[in-house]
Amino acid sequence: MNKILEVDQTRFELLLRLGDNALILGHRLSEWSADAPALEEDIALTNVALDLIGHARLWLAAAGQAEGQGRSEDDLAYLRDVRDWRNLHLVELPNGDFARTMVRQFFFDSYHLLLLEGLACGRDTEIAGIAGKVVKEVRYHLRHSSNWVIRLGDGTEESHARMQQALDDCAPCVPELFEADQIYLDLESLSIVPEIHLLKSEWEHQVSGVLAEATLQMPEILSAHTGGRQGLHSEYLGYILAEMQFLQRAYPGASW
Amino acid sequence: MPMTTQAQVLELLDSVADPEIPTLSINDLGIIRDVEVHGTGQDIHVVITITPTYSGCPATSVIEADIRDVIGRAGIQNVSVKNRLQPAWTTDWITDRGRQRLLEAGISPPACCASHPLPDDTDVVCPYCQSHNTQVLSRFGSAPCKALWRCSDCLEPFDYFKPH
């Protein structure tokens, strides 16, 4: 009995991590709505945002069930305080210019795709089912962000310089992607998640291929922002939550 | 009270339109997995299982409401709509009639089988002049399922239903 409860708690943590990454990045991307450099890009970024928020609903609804305390996807999205969020630092980074948004997206999409492909062949049928569905959309996201990284990196002097700066901005968030805490290792031993060292080497291989084509250099990583999965976040997340949660906090239970 | 059969429910569902592309019924879209009819007369209970299309598609909840509405108007109030995620929906499930209806609505149907992870869009047909000499303008369009293309012969822009 205790063993089952532990597995449920571990699954709950994994589902929160997946849902929180999708929701926070989706929210970030939605900030580009009506503000992107071109109409096509406005549509593209809001479509990606919509996909991610859709993923968050699936993951958080499943998280609520795994937890077994009766919390809905909305409760988890709107009524948790900052220390209870499990997303990566990368997804809470502010949009910056279009270059930074695209590098952040490219780093995340590359990681997200590999993770979901692993989850989709993992042993947990519910998690594999959701992953098998959303992975198709994420493949499309990665194609989009890789194309932009190549076009802008191998573009003008200005676009190249901005992309190189964007890599410097996002690089400190990379080590966290491949940090395996006890929860991850437990899930690994249950064959629910892909092995972290494979995830890391495949990510590095794929990212360096695209960066080479983009004539960009992956900067040396001198400091790392970590701890998101344990609820340790940058100040940025508080501002995101303040905006996203305001309505439900001010008018509990409001609906339309 | 007459008996209701699975075939009758399917026929009712054929009048439920896709909210994003109303020319398609949800049958055409290939999202209906299963229809169960339990009991008869007043005790009848219909269970419909559907596979949602895109995760963030706002049409999904509208489709559920429309299903209840159509079945309800046929006199059956006890309707359950279940979601089945696995296997994931694919554009390969769009019926031949659905593909024809897309063309008639000026939307180019998916050019290839989606089972390949990332199909090449090499054979996208212009819904206006049937030319295959077409090019992509934007990989994202007005709905999650669409991309924006243009015909290089008649120069008309058109929506392309992405293989998924």
Ligand SMILES: [Zn+2]
């Ligand atoms: Zn044409």
